[in-house]
Amino acid sequence: MKVTQEERLKSLKKYVNRLTTKPGIYMMLNSNDVVIYVGKAKNLKNRVSSYFNHNKTTSKTEAILEKIHKIEFTITQTEREALILENSLIKEHKPKFNVLLKDSKSYPFIEVSISDKYPKVAFHRGKKNHSKAKYFGPYPNVNAVRSTISQLQKIFQLRNCDQSFFKNRSRPCLQHQIKRCSAPCVGLIKEEDYSFSVSQAMEYLKGNNQNIVNQLIEKMDESSSLQDYEKALIFRDQISSLKVIQAHQYADGGKPINLDAISLTRKTDIFCIAVLFIRAGRILGSRTFFPVKTKFADESEVLESFLTQYYLMHEPPKEILIDQKLKSQKIIQETFSSVKGIKIAIKNNYRSQRAKWMDMAKINSKESLSMKLLSTVSNQAQLIKLTNTLRIDETLTNIECFDVSHTMGEKCMASCVAFNVEGLNKKNYRRFNITGIKPGDDYAAIYQAVTRHYSRLLKENKTLPELIVIDGGKGQLSSASNALKELGLGHIKRLGIAKGETRKNGNEKIFYNNNKTPLSIENNSSAMFLLQNIRDEAHRFAITGHRSKKRKTLLKSDLESIVGIGPLKKKNLMQQFGGLQELKRASVEDLMTVNGINKELALRVYRSLNT
Numbered sequence: 001m002k003v004t005q006e007e008r009l010k011s012l013k014k015y016v017n018r019l020t021t022k023p024g025i026y027m028m029l030n031s032n033d034v035v036i037y038v039g040k041a042k043n044l045k046n047r048v049s050s051y052f053n054h055n056k057t058t059s060k061t062e063a064i065l066e067k068i069h070k071i072e073f074t075i076t077q078t079e080r081e082a083l084i085l086e087n088s089l090i091k092e093h094k095p096k097f098n099v100l101l102k103d104s105k106s107y108p109f110i111e112v113s114i115s116d117k118y119p120k121v122a123f124h125r126g127k128k129n130h131s132k133a134k135y136f137g138p139y140p141n142v143n144a145v146r147s148t149i150s151q152l153q154k155i156f157q158l159r160n161c162d163q164s165f166f167k168n169r170s171r172p173c174l175q176h177q178i179k180r181c182s183a184p185c186v187g188l189i190k191e192e193d194y195s196f197s198v199s200q201a202m203e204y205l206k207g208n209n210q211n212i213v214n215q216l217i218e219k220m221d222e223s224s225s226l227q228d229y230e231k232a233l234i235f236r237d238q239i240s241s242l243k244v245i246q247a248h249q250y251a252d253g254g255k256p257i258n259l260d261a262i263s264l265t266r267k268t269d270i271f272c273i274a275v276l277f278i279r280a281g282r283i284l285g286s287r288t289f290f291p292v293k294t295k296f297a298d299e300s301e302v303l304e305s306f307l308t309q310y311y312l313m314h315e316p317p318k319e320i321l322i323d324q325k326l327k328s329q330k331i332i333q334e335t336f337s338s339v340k341g342i343k344i345a346i347k348n349n350y351r352s353q354r355a356k357w358m359d360m361a362k363i364n365s366k367e368s369l370s371m372k373l374l375s376t377v378s379n380q381a382q383l384i385k386l387t388n389t390l391r392i393d394e395t396l397t398n399i400e401c402f403d404v405s406h407t408m409g410e411k412c413m414a415s416c417v418a419f420n421v422e423g424l425n426k427k428n429y430r431r432f433n434i435t436g437i438k439p440g441d442d443y444a445a446i447y448q449a450v451t452r453h454y455s456r457l458l459k460e461n462k463t464l465p466e467l468i469v470i471d472g473g474k475g476q477l478s479s480a481s482n483a484l485k486e487l488g489l490g491h492i493k494r495l496g497i498a499k500g501e502t503r504k505n506g507n508e509k510i511f512y513n514n515n516k517t518p519l520s521i522e523n524n525s526s527a528m529f530l531l532q533n534i535r536d537e538a539h540r541f542a543i544t545g546h547r548s549k550k551r552k553t554l555l556k557s558d559l560e561s562i563v564g565i566g567p568l569k570k571k572n573l574m575q576q577f578g579g580l581q582e583l584k585r586a587s588v589e590d591l592m593t594v595n596g597i598n599k600e601l602a603l604r605v606y607r608s609l610n611t
Contacts, residue, residue, distance in 0.1 A: 005066070008069065009052065009065060009068075012052070012068065012071060013049075013052045015071065016045065016048045016049050016051075016052065016071065017045070017049070019044045019045040019048060019049075019073065020044055020045060020075060021043050021044065021045050021046070022043075022044060022075050022076075023040075023041060023042050023043070023044070023075070023076050023077070023078060023079045023081075023082050024040075024041060024044045024073055024074050024075040024076045024082055025038060025039065025040050025041070025073065025074050025076070025082050025085050025086045025089065026038070026039055026041065026044060026047070026048050026071055026072070026073040027071070027072045027073070027089065027093075028064060028067075028068045028070070028071055029068070029069060029070040029071070029072065030067045030068065030069055031067075031069045033070070035089070035093040035095050036064065036067050036068070036095050036096045036097055037064055037095050037096070037097040037098060038086055038089045038090050038093065038095050038098055039086065040079070040082040040083055040085075040086040041082065042079050042082075044073055044075070048071065048073075051064065051065065052065075058296070059296055060097065060296030060297070063097065063296060064097055067096075079331050080331065080334060080335040080338055083308060083328075083331060083332065083335045084312065084335060084339065086308070087308045087309055087312050090305075090309065091309070095293075096293065097293065097296060098293060098305070099291050099292075099293055099294050099297050099301060099302050099305035099306075100291060100292050100293050100305075100309075101289060101291055101305070101306055101309040101310055102289070102290070102291070102292055106125050106126055106314075107125070107137065107138035107139065107140075107314060107315075108123060108124065108125045108137065108138065108139050108141070108142055108144075108145045109123075109124045109125070109128070109135045109136060109137035109138055109139065109145070110122070110123070110124065110135070110136045110137055110139070110145055110148060110149060110205060111123070111124035111128075111133045111134070111135055112133060112134045112135075112136070112198065112201070112202060112205075113132065113133050114132070114133060114134055114198075115131070115132040115133065116163070117191065118159065118166070118184040118185075118191070118194055119158070119198050120158065120159045120160050120161065120163075120166070121149055121152050121153070121158045121159075121160055121201060122149070122160050123142070123145050123146070123149065134202060136202075136205040136206075136279070137279065137284075138277070138314065138315060139277070139279075139284050139285070140275075140277050140284055140285035140286060140287040141285060141287070143285075144284050144285045148205075148284075152201050152204065152205075153175070153180040153181065154179075154180065155201075155204070156197040156198075156200055156201045156204075157179065157180060157181050157182040157197065158181065158182075158194075158197060158198060158201055159175070159181050159182075159184060159185070160175075160181075161173070161175070161181075161185075164576045164577065165576075165577060165582060166185050167185075167593075168576055168577070168586075168590050168593045168594070169185035169186055169590065170186065170587055170589040170590055170593075171186060171587060171589075172185070172186055172188065173185075173585065174585070176188070182194060182197070196219075200212050200215065200216070205280065206280050216235050217235075219235045220232045220235035220236055223235060257278060257280070257281050257319070258278065258279050258280065258317040258318055258319065259278045259317050259318070259319035259320065259321060259354070259357075260275050260276065260277060260278070260316070260317055260319075260320050260321070261275070261276040261278065261321040261354070261357045261358045261360070261361040262274070262275050262276075262303075262306075262307075262320065262321065262322050262323070262361060263276075263322075263323045263358065263361035263362040263364070263365040264299055264302060264303050264306075264322075264323065264324070264365065265362070265365040265366050265368075265369045266299055266302075266369075267369055267373060269294060269295055270290065270294075270369065270372065270373065271290065271291055271294050271297075271299075271302045271369075272288055272289070272290055272365050272366075272368050272369035272372065273288065273289045273290075273291065273302075273303070273306050273365065274286055274287070274288045274289075274361050274362075274364035274365035274368060275287050275288075275289070275361070276357055276358075276360055276361040276364065278317075278357060279317070283357075283360075286360075286361065286364045288364065288365065288368040289306065289310075290372060291305065291306060299324065300324070300326055300327065303322060303324065303326060304326055304327075304328055304332065307320070307322075307326075307332055307346070308332060308335075311336055312335075312336075312339065315340070316336055316340060316344055317344075318342060318343065318344055318345065319344075319345050319347065320344065320345070320346045320347070321347050321348075321350055321354060321357070321358055321361075322346060322347070322348050323348065323358060323361070323362065324348060325348045326346075326348075329346055329348070332346060333345065333346045375423060376421060376422065376423075379419075379420075379421050379422065379423055380421050381526060382526045382527065382529065382530040383395060383396045383397065383399075383421065383530070385525065385526045385527040385530075386467075386526075386527040386530055386531070388527075389519075389521055389525070389527040390467075390493065390495070390512060390519075392466070392467075392493060394466070396466050396467055397420055397421055397466065398418070398419075398420050398463065398464075398465045398466055398467075399418070399419045399420070399465055399466070399467045399468075399469060399534060400416055400417065400418050400419075400428075400453075400465040400467075400468055400469070401416070401417050401418075401419070401468070401469035401470070401471065401534045401535060401537070401538040402414060402415065402416050402446060402449055402450060402453075402468070402469070402470050402471065402480065402538060403415050403471035403535070403538035403539045403541075403542040404434070404442050404445045404446060404449070404471075404472075404542060405539070405542040405543045405545070406434075406439075406440070406445075412433075412434040412435075412437070412439075412445055413431060413432065413433060413434060413542055413545045414431070414432040414434055414445055414446065414448070414449035414542060415429070415430070415431050415432075415538050415539075415541040415542035415545060416428075416429065416430045416431075416432075416449065416453050416538070417429050417534065417537045417538045417541055418465070419530075419534050419537075424537060429541060430453060431541070431542070431545040432448070432449045432452055432453070434448055434449065436448075442472065442475075442476060443475050443476060443478075443479040444479070446470060446472065446476045446479045446480050446483075447479040447480070447482065447483045450468075450479075450480045450483040450484065451483045451486070451487065454483075454484065454487050454489055455487060458487065458489075464489065464492065465492065466492070466493060467492070467493045467494070467495060468480065468484070468492055468493070468494045468495070469494075469495050469496075469497060469531060469534055469535065469538075470494065470495070470496045470497070471496075471497060471535050471538055471539060472496055472497075472498060473496055473498035473509065473511065474496065474498075474511050474516065476496055477494060477495070477496030477511050478514075480494055480496075481494060481513075481514060493512075493513065494512075494513060495510060495511065495512050495513075495531070496510070496511040497509075497510055497511075497531055497532075497535050498510075498511065498518075508528075508531075508532070510528075510531070559573065559583075559605075562604055562605055562608045563604065564601045564604060565601070565605065568596070569594075569596050569597065569601075572594050572595050572596060572597075573591075573594055573597070573605075576593070576594050577590075583605075583609055584609045584610060586606070587606070588602045588603055588606050589602075591605055591606060
């Protein structure tokens with residue numbers, strides 16, 4: 001006997017009435033035992049009961065009640081514990097009705113290896129070892145880190161090379177010649193002088209610029225009094241460089257403030273969150289996020305979800321500015337402080353310089369959302385135009401394109417790129433090492449790539465595209481069609497885009513399905529423009545993968561072709577120098593420091609790589 005929705009909700013309501021009044025989290029599951037919503041509560045009974053109050057139902061509540069078949073709960077001692085557990089379960093289950101943050105990347109930091117005799121300053125992403133290094137950041141992107149490291153090298157001339165490279169130098173490298181490193185590897189700077197430069201660099205990263213300038217002035221005067229004018233000149237140049245940088249940086253009364261300014265903008269059902277990173281009183285840059293599964297959410301829910309998911313995963317600054325007051329603001333602030341072990345303040349009331357920073361975050365949020373909407377509208381328009389051109393009944397939403405790259409048939413690699421209403425969907429990009437075919441057989445390569453790709457999608461029950469584009473003519477398209485038919489996917493539309501005689505954009509021939517006559521598509525139409533863009537992206541992705549594969553093969557052949565260099569010696573050389581370019585720069589004396597490399601063999605390697 002089938003249970004009606006009314007009977008099911010009535011049964012659930014009785015169950016909810018017996019719930020505890022303690023804090024905890026609740027999970028709502030559908031008929032397949034899939035979690036569709038996770039929530040936290042200060043009082044479980046009151047919070048979950050509110051879903052069954054027909055006088056206060058929202059569109060989101062109605063949608064959840066329509067799907068809900070079971071409720072599970074976990075009691076916690078405090079509301080803070082409930083918040084942390086809620087965040088973990090959302091990340092684990094990715095429920096349909098919870099707002100989700102799409103941010104899989106860890107943020108880059110600057111690492112100073114204080115455990116080394118001569119510390120290096122380097123880019124770092126991932127797990128941190130605080131016993132061996134100091135970390136500064138996070139930075140919004142890699143470019144911000146690279147730019148800061150470049151400034152540190154120009155001003156303080158600190159090394160950024162790997163330890164293996166550093167230990168095996170017998171003469172200064174190029175970085176010293178262009179005045180980016182003081183060459184501690186070959187003893188061109190005293191240990192105490194290098195340590196002073198490291199301490200100054202860390203003060204710079206903390207934002208204590210004026211302290212640095214004062215200390216450098218003292219050092220300059222001291223060197224001048226000792227008539228060491230060369231060293232005094234170095235200090236003078238450092239002071240000058242710092243003054244130039246200071247003139248381009250924002251400050252707040254000279255205080256080294258660390259904070260994030262967060263602004264949320266909404267248009268229709270799309271939300272954009274912009275985070276402006278302020279570290280040591282300086283703007284490091286900004287980053288924008290577009291949360292998903294926000295159909296039934298309001299601004300407050302989206303911002304709360306962002307804060308908890310983002311800062312329980314990343315390291316928060318001591319101050320977080322937001323552009324609206326939240327109901328759970330206090331408990332979120334207390335949870336962050338408890339979990340991270342430092343006092344963290346979330347503020348929605350501020351003035352002076354903080355207000356200016358928030359204005360910048362708001363501008364970034366609004367502009368980023370406008371660009372996103374324009375891009376989405378443009379993508380939709382192109383997909384509609386292509387749909388109409390190909391006379392397909394339903395509007396295309398998902399396209400995939402294949403291409404093949406090789407060198408005279410060798411080291412063959414195929415690529416698959418994806419496109420949807422959001423644009424190029426890079427998380428669905430794939431590369432395939434093509435093996436077991438006759439060299440130069442593009443038809444067999446396309447057949448193998450298509451078979452492997454869609455066999456996996458079918459096995460994993462993944463979404464299939466409505467249109468498959470092949471970079472090639474009738475032969476490549478026929479191979480793809482045969483592969484699809486064998487997989488039972490012959491119904492999927494497919495298209496081949498063949499280059500014309502001049503192999504330039506605008507002269508392509510478009511073959512659709514199994515038609516022998518090419519389609520007539522205007523060269524300046526948005527449909528043709530879309531096909532060309534997808535084809536070019538597939539070609540780029542294939543050729544970069546092919547070049548990477550070729551470089552690895554060349555490196556292996558370059559070394560192992562040298563008499564006396566086998567797999568073990570090659571491994572030792574690679575571990576010591578890191579790559580072919582570093583090996584080419586190495587002197588005979590450098591090569592002789594590697595285990596198993598005598599002078600005769602070092603000379604042979606040097607001559608082979610530098611001929």
